[in-house]
Amino acid sequence: MYRSQVLICGGTGCTSSGSEKIAKKLQEEIEANGLADEVMVVRTGCFGLCALGPIMIVYPEGTFYSMVKEEDIPEIVSEHLLKGRVVTRLVYDETVGENEIKSLKETNFYRKQHRIALRNCGVINPENIEEYIGRDGYQALGKVLKEMSPDDVIQTILDSGLRGRGGGGFPTGKKWQLARNLVKDADQKYVCCNADEGDPGAFMDRSVLEGDPHVVIEAMAIAGYAIGATQGYIYIRAEYPIAVQRLQIAINQAREYGMLGKDIFGSGFDFDLDIRLGAGAFVCGEETALMTSIEGNRGEPRPRPPFPAESGLFKKPTILNNVETYANIPQIILNGADWFASMGTEKSKGTKVFALGGKIHNTGLVEVPMGTTLREVIYEIGGGIPNGKAFKAAQTGGPSGGCIPAEHLDIPIDYDNLIAIGSMMGSGGLIVMDEDNCMVDIAKFFLQFTVDESCGKCTPCRIGTKRLYEMLEKITSGNATMEDLDKMEQLCYYIKNNSLCGLGQTAPNPVLSTLRYFKDEYIAHVKDKKCPAGVCQDLLTYKIIDLKCKGCTACARGCPVGAISGTVKQPHTIDTTKCIKCGACMAKCKFGAIIKE
Amino acid sequence: MGSKEKTTVPFNGTPEQEKALREMIGQHKGQQGALMPVLQQAQEIYGYLPIEVQTIIAEEMDIPLEKVYGVSTFYSQFSLYPKGKYRISVCLGTACYVKGSGDIFAKLSEKLGISDGKCTQDGVFSLDACRCIGACGLAPVMTVNDDVYGKLTVDQIDGILAKYAE
Numbered sequence: 001m002y003r004s005q006v007l008i009c010g011g012t013g014c015t016s017s018g019s020e021k022i023a024k025k026l027q028e029e030i031e032a033n034g035l036a037d038e039v040m041v042v043r044t045g046c047f048g049l050c051a052l053g054p055i056m057i058v059y060p061e062g063t064f065y066s067m068v069k070e071e072d073i074p075e076i077v078s079e080h081l082l083k084g085r086v087v088t089r090l091v092y093d094e095t096v097g098e099n100e101i102k103s104l105k106e107t108n109f110y111r112k113q114h115r116i117a118l119r120n121c122g123v124i125n126p127e128n129i130e131e132y133i134g135r136d137g138y139q140a141l142g143k144v145l146k147e148m149s150p151d152d153v154i155q156t157i158l159d160s161g162l163r164g165r166g167g168g169g170f171p172t173g174k175k176w177q178l179a180r181n182l183v184k185d186a187d188q189k190y191v192c193c194n195a196d197e198g199d200p201g202a203f204m205d206r207s208v209l210e211g212d213p214h215v216v217i218e219a220m221a222i223a224g225y226a227i228g229a230t231q232g233y234i235y236i237r238a239e240y241p242i243a244v245q246r247l248q249i250a251i252n253q254a255r256e257y258g259m260l261g262k263d264i265f266g267s268g269f270d271f272d273l274d275i276r277l278g279a280g281a282f283v284c285g286e287e288t289a290l291m292t293s294i295e296g297n298r299g300e301p302r303p304r305p306p307f308p309a310e311s312g313l314f315k316k317p318t319i320l321n322n323v324e325t326y327a328n329i330p331q332i333i334l335n336g337a338d339w340f341a342s343m344g345t346e347k348s349k350g351t352k353v354f355a356l357g358g359k360i361h362n363t364g365l366v367e368v369p370m371g372t373t374l375r376e377v378i379y380e381i382g383g384g385i386p387n388g389k390a391f392k393a394a395q396t397g398g399p400s401g402g403c404i405p406a407e408h409l410d411i412p413i414d415y416d417n418l419i420a421i422g423s424m425m426g427s428g429g430l431i432v433m434d435e436d437n438c439m440v441d442i443a444k445f446f447l448q449f450t451v452d453e454s455c456g457k458c459t460p461c462r463i464g465t466k467r468l469y470e471m472l473e474k475i476t477s478g479n480a481t482m483e484d485l486d487k488m489e490q491l492c493y494y495i496k497n498n499s500l501c502g503l504g505q506t507a508p509n510p511v512l513s514t515l516r517y518f519k520d521e522y523i524a525h526v527k528d529k530k531c532p533a534g535v536c537q538d539l540l541t542y543k544i545i546d547l548k549c550k551g552c553t554a555c556a557r558g559c560p561v562g563a564i565s566g567t568v569k570q571p572h573t574i575d576t577t578k579c580i581k582c583g584a585c586m587a588k589c590k591f592g593a594i595i596k597e
Numbered sequence: 598m599g600s601k602e603k604t605t606v607p608f609n610g611t612p613e614q615e616k617a618l619r620e621m622i623g624q625h626k627g628q629q630g631a632l633m634p635v636l637q638q639a640q641e642i643y644g645y646l647p648i649e650v651q652t653i654i655a656e657e658m659d660i661p662l663e664k665v666y667g668v669s670t671f672y673s674q675f676s677l678y679p680k681g682k683y684r685i686s687v688c689l690g691t692a693c694y695v696k697g698s699g700d701i702f703a704k705l706s707e708k709l710g711i712s713d714g715k716c717t718q719d720g721v722f723s724l725d726a727c728r729c730i731g732a733c734g735l736a737p738v739m740t741v742n743d744d745v746y747g748k749l750t751v752d753q754i755d756g757i758l759a760k761y762a763e
Contacts, residue, residue, distance in 0.1 A: 012732055013733070016738070016747060050732075050734030052734075200691045200694075201691035203733060207731075239728075239731075279636075279672030279674035280672050280673035295629070296630035296631060297664075298671040357691070357734075358691070358692050358695045359696070363692070363734040364734060429692075431691045431692055437695055445699075455671070
C-alpha cells in the first residue's frame, strides 16, 4: 500500500514536452530519498489541459503541478513528497486559493465538464488492465453476456439516443440493429473501429486510446455480441505510435484475462480483435474507404447501397463506429439508457469531447454535455483568447465543417444546431481564430487539404476542389472579380451535390460558411485588393512610419533584397517594387515603426 | 503531402534486408488484406519503398506489381524515395496553421532549398508537411526524427538546424 500516488500525463501532448524524462527523474529522486515503498509513480493518459503540460498530480491531496521541468523534480520530491509541503510556485495558479490549494474540479477548466468518454483518462494507468477493472471495467461486458440478449443490448443503445461521434451523427443503435437483422444467414460479421482521426487539429480519439484503451476493446466485444460478430478490427493512424502501442498491450492483456478470445466469461461467446494501421489518407475516415483499405487496397470509397450493414468488410455485414462512440457504450450498459438520455438536448444525447485548439488559452481536451454553448466552452472552460485579441470565429468539423462567427456563440452545441448554422459536429475539433486570422486564407487552407486528400475516384471532387482552390488563390492574390465569387458559390453546390462520398460532399463547407458569415472579407480582397487581417502576402504592403523610425538601419541591414534605403538617424523608406514581403524588416525593428496593411 | 517522384538515388539494399523482407512476407501468408501491413513493415526495413522492393513484394505475395504500386502511391505514409538522416516534419494541421506553422514551413523550405517531401542532396535533411501529430497544446510544432519542438517562432529555425548540421 502506497501512501501517495503521483500521476504523470503520458499522453502525446505532454510526452512531446518531455514528460517521459520527468517521470524517470521522479522515480530516481523517489528512490534516492528512500520513498520507493511509500510513493508510486503512475503514467496515465491525457488530463486534458494540454496547454499546461507536462502535467503531474499528487494524490491523495490532488495537487496539480503544471509545466513541470526536469530540474523542478528534486524540489517537489524533497519538499512535497518527503516533508508534505506543497511547492506552490509550481502549482497550476487557478488552484491556488488564499490559504489552501483548491481541487481541480473547482477550476474553470474542469467545473463545467462532465466526463463519460474520458472518465478514465488521466486517472488510471492505461497499461494495466487491473486498474481498468478497478474502475468497473469489463463489468458491462459481463452484464451483457450473462443478463442480456443481443436484442436487449441494441434496444438499450437505441433508447439511450447515442449518435455516432465520428461526424455524421447516425444513431448507433440503428446501425447495430441493421447489422444484426439485415442478413440472417451470414457466416461471418465484423465489428470495426474508426481510429483514423484525420481531421487536422482533433485528437480526442487518440487521447481515449492512449488513456483508456480497454474501454474500446470492451465496447467492441459488446457490439460483437449484439450483432453476432466474432472478429473486430481497429483501424488506427500510424501517426499515433503511443496509442498503437498501448492498444496492443491492452489487447494482449485482455486476451490473457479472458476478456477476448474463446468462450468469454464462460458464455460461449467468442470475440477477438486485430489492429490495422492506416497510412495517412484522410478519405479512409469514410466508412467504405476504410473497409477497402483494411482489405489491402487503395482506400477509395464505393457507392452505397449496399450499406456496410449488409455488405461491408470482405463483403460481410459490418458495423463501423468511432472511438468516442465506443467509449460511451460500457457506461450506457451499466447505468442504463435513461441515465444517458437525461443528458444533452432533445435530439443529441450525452456528452461530446472537443479538442480545443488555436487562439485559446486552455488548449486541450474537454468533454461537455450536449447543449453547452460555444461561449461557455471558449470563454469559461477555454479561458478565452490570449493577448487581448478579439474572437473572430470557431471552426468545427475540420475540413468538412465550417466557421462559426461571434453572433452564434450562444447557440447550444448539438448535431442539428451546428448543421443549421452551416457547420457540423465532425469528430470534435474546435479551433478558435482571432482577428489576425484571414477567413479567405482559412478557406484556402482547408481546400488545399481536400485537394491533397481527394482520392481521385470521382470527377466532381478531384477536379472541382482543385478549381475551387484556384478560385480562392485568385481572390487572395487580388486578381478576382465579384463575378468570380458567384461562380465560386455555384461550384461549391455542384461539388456538394455530385460527389461520391462524404469527403467531396462536405469539401466546399469551409468556403460556403466563410462566404456566408465573412463575405465582407471576401469583398475586401476582391474590390479593395486588401486583406483586412494582414495575412495574404500579395495584398500587403510594408510601410515605415516616419515618426517612429529612429534610423537605426536594422531593417535595411535585415532586408534580403535591399529594398530599404535611408541614412543613419533619418527615417527610412521601403521601395515597394523591390519588396518581397518577407517581413524580415518588421521582425528586426525594435521601435514598432514598420507596419503592414 | 509527400510527392511521389521517382528517386535518383540508386537502390542499395543489402542481402540481409532482402532476407528480412522475404521472411516478413512469409509470416503474412494467407492473411486477408495483408498488403498494407507488409508495405508498412517493408518500409521499416528499407526506410522507403523503391520499385525493387515493390517488385519482390509483388512476386512473393503473387499480387500484380501495378496493384502494389497503386497502394504504395495512394497513401502519404509510403515513400518511394529515401528520407534524410534527419527527418523534419512540420505540422500543418489547423491548430498549428492558425498559429503560423505555414511560415515555419516556408522558412525551412527556403533554408534547406527543398520542397515538401524532398531530401537535401547530401542526404542530411528531408522535409515533410504533416497533418496533426496531436500536440496541439504546443502549436506550432515540428519534429526532427523523435525530437519535438513546440511553440516555435521563425527565428528559432536557424538554431535548430544548426544543432543537427554538425
